[in-house]
Amino acid sequence: MSIIPNFDGDAVLDPRLLRAFVAIADSGSFTAAADRLHMTQSTMSQQIARLEEAIGRDLVDRAARPVRLTVTGERLLGHARRILALQSEALTLLAETSGTTSVRIGMPDDIATPEMARAFATFTRRHKEVRLDVTTGLRSDLTRRYRAGELDIVVLKEDTPSADAWASFAEPITWFSAEDAAGDLPDPVPLVTFPPGGLYRDAMFERLERERRRWYVAFTSASLRNVLMAVEAGLGLSLLPVDATRGWRLKSLPDFGPEPPVVASLYSWERNGIVGELAGEALDILKRHFDRQRG
Structure with a gap:
């Protein structure tokens, strides 16, 4: 780091060592800092020594009471706080599961109705880990992508349903x-x-x-x-x-x-789990949609 003289560019600022350093800066005492981090005073001293060795300069004036930071320590302190804050943000982000499971859906334009969109919204509120990737398009492209495994659920308009169709509905x-x-x-x-x-x-x-x-x-x-x-x-x-x-x-x-008539067929690679649950809800909407047409 350019702000720290004689810093070894190959050294790594271990967050554990930076946490010990910030604790000493805040408390002014090795003993108080050790208590705060639930470690022994000797372990605290060892961690500060390791950080000083990595940087190549003293960070703490051990003779002062309360303990004070050296000029180099004062220069490092603000950066140490930011590094620890960024680490905490990253760990929080990685622990968040919302939108981490993708379910890929394909359907024609006229099947992507407001009712279908509302069902998708309700589903994602119930399963926050799910991210829905919805594609609308032509039968040929949707068929190719589903058979290639690029889509988990698909609704196809076709002349004759394939044997693995979950259900099919006649459409005038x-x-x-x-x-x-x-x-x-x-x-x-x-x-x-x-x-x-x-x-x-x-x-x-x-x-x-x-x-x-x-x-x-x-x-x-x-x-x-x-x-x-x-x-x-x-x-x-x-x-x-x-x-x-x-x-x-x-x-x-x-x-x-x-x-x-053509037929609208629903296909899903899974009948159970999250994909199967969503496919079942989409199937219920299709049943209502085509029931209204017959009515």
């Missing part, structure tokens, strides 16, 4: 246009879609090809909200979950008729 989907769109479909048909990997994108292309309609992609976004806004603004048609369109100025297209 249909074609929508802007509420004030003309009755006749344009030719070619402008489409508002999710990027490649989005569940409804390929189904839209296949339906139009089957009906021998010309089409083009007019707008693409990975955000469900952006897709809904684009359809409402009249940028094109889209195949969407019926429930997701509530509150938007859209209308269904009877020309296309019904589409087979």
Whole structure:
């Protein structure tokens, strides 16, 4: 340390020795300092001697009554207090378990509802050690990440659930246009879609090809909200979950008729412990969500 002459740069300021030094500075006595730290006077003397040896200068004037610090000791004292305070803060921080256990969740935009967010908040208040890392995105990316072990819990919109799905729920989907769109479909048909990997994108292309309609992609976004806004603004048609369109100025297209429903499936690597508990709560919310749709 540059403020202490002849200090050995390789020496380590042991917090135990600094604590003994600060105790002597505060009490003015080896005996009182030893009592404060619950050690013998000889041990206290040895610790101060070790600190002085590491620094290469006397820190305490032992002949004075009460004991006084030397000039070097006075220079060290403020730094010693800060070092001990930082150590105490670090130990307190490391002992705190809040947010130390990560649970990683993936789901589509329309499943990340306010009700789901409130359930997450309640869960983390009950389990302060848990930090939730929530990702919303497209089916292809969420599926890949879950299968790679990067997500602990995932909700997937898919055509057919896999065998390891915890539960699955049918979700009606249909074609929508802007509420004030003309009755006749344009030719070619402008489409508002999710990027490649989005569940409804390929189904839209296949339906139009089957009906021998010309089409083009007019707008693409990975955000469900952006897709809904684009359809409402009249940028094109889209195949969407019926429930997701509530509150938007859209209308269904009877020309296309019904589409087979998709399924929303919940997957979890664990059925027990913290992950299993959270997956169970998410499952309860999904049940209520799809029950309301059927109602």
